[in-house]
Amino acid sequence: MELLEALNACNDVKIYSVEDEEFSSFGRIIKGYDFEELETYMNLTSQIPEDGNVYVASVEEMESGPVAEQIAASFYGGMPIQIGYCNGRNTTYNGFEYHKGSEINIAITDFMLVLGHNYDICHNTYDVSQATVFFVPKGTAIEMYQTTLHLSPLRVTDEGFKDIVILPRGTNTPLSQVEKQAKQQTGDEEAILLLQRNKWVIAHPGREPLMKQGAHGGVTGENKELFYPKE
Template identity: 65%
Template sequence: MVEKLSSKNKMPIRNVTDSAFASYGRIVTGYDFSELIEYMEQKTEIPDQGNVYVASVGEMEQTRACEMIQKNLYGAMPVQIGYCNGRNTTYNGFEYHKGSEINVAVTDFMLVLGHTWDIKDNTYCADQAEVFFVEKGTAIEMYQTTLHLSPCRVTDEGFKDIVVLPQGTNTPLKDAKDILEPENVLLLQTNKWVLAHPKREPLIKQGAHPGFLGENKELLY
């Protein structure tokens, strides 16, 4: 699959099993995610257009998997489990959080990733990003220094992705953001710093900072 995707896009697309992924995250093994995957397959849909993101799903958070994730991967810190399903094919921008993000691929998809240390003056250049393929059934931890956004589909049907984050992430800010920290120009929601492509109107209209420079590439499949 990665050879086909690399050829179509005329750029390297690597599997998350590749050593190049090590600075972005790691593959998570030893956990039974079957309850979460079953919920996703039976009770969630891929929209006809665009993406749908749900930050927290109570039924998913009442599973044994959630208990094990919270206890072992987050040191007993409260977490939320939700999902992102969709048909995205473009970069659009990047976000990051303070705390790791766990993704479980219910379908195959690609991720466009970067490093927070490459942000300069609240801008990030598209040419520095790398693309990784995540195979169905794979669970990964993305470190808090990893820039990311929506997965990109690799089939006409779209993608389904389980998303685990520290509790409260991606929810509306309760107070006005404090610009004491320069990076908070990028703060869009609770624990969600965003650099959007200037032409990505849905993000810009939400108030995202247009700090993603370069071509808003579309990934072919």
């Protein structure tokens, strides 16, 4: 892969491919589903913002086709799902999130992901040096296990990235008042990381947008920026 080689030449951390064995503890490549209709929607309808990222948790048009039914019935074992997307221009680590249930990402463009394991969080602190960077080639569908720390993709071109995101329904939506109260009353230390429904977040303290949302600033170390080759 020429681009992967170029990315490694641009950065001082090793960048693996999701096709490498190193990805096996974080997730797997998914085969056997036809995602063409979702990819067509993304290419024709979704836009990459001029600055930052945009995340849409649920898109009705993407959830109405046969592949959505197949994913819900087979991959998620009959559980309801949501299909949305994350497009943007991110280049820094910023923090990590995890869910109780796997996440599917489908790369509409090439991008990178910074991944870790949630069992390496110790007393709500995570050392960013434990994270691993992976390149996801365009057209690849991956499962990220529920133990996998992740956040937004990182771009590998000036144009930015496009990524389809499939999750259990309700994930990444606001907590109700009852749920907020329940979070505050529990003695479980993990509760401090719960930011939205089925969304536990540990942020780098220097990532102001996440901190303003109420994320716990427990990521230690440098909030690294990853670079990509310029044409």
